[in-house]
Amino acid sequence: MSTVAALGAAVTVLAQDIKVTPTVPPGAPQLLNLVNYLSWIVMLAGIAALIYAGGKFGWERFHGGAIESPKIILGALVGGIIATGAGGIMNAVVTGGT
Template sequence: MLTAIGETLLAQIGNPTPETPPLADKIMTMVRWLTWFAILSGILAIIFAGGKFAWEKWTGGAMTSPKMIAGAMVGGVIATSAGTIMNALVAA
């Protein structure tokens, strides 16, 4: 397409229609599995730390398990809200 003498439009890009990327369904399945794994591992960490807390209380050992419980809870909150956090960051 010529707009004036000596000026040439080299490429014209149309408005493409959005398409799903290849393997999108498999990637979403993997993300769902990883989400379930993160939630399950957090629950198991809280159960383990609770058992360790009871054992330390029973035997009178050093109390390190409250840190484990707090860490598991903070990690669980971050893991389950990761999607919301990413949506907020990308939209900004």
């Protein structure tokens, strides 16, 4: 019975809550401000790429020739999806998916 008692005591110790008090690291507001600026730049770049691709698509339709603008549109959309989901992806990586 001593093995069962030792195992029960070990499980009791492992099941206890660990109290963690998170603190803000120094320079966190400046880092968050920088990340917000970068997210705005990425969003504006995606919008500019879509506008450029739409104009190029019209030009290619009007003048004929090879149509390359759907690749640009697809690239801008996939990049936007990745950029939008980056926060969630990194949160899942850091927290282990929980």
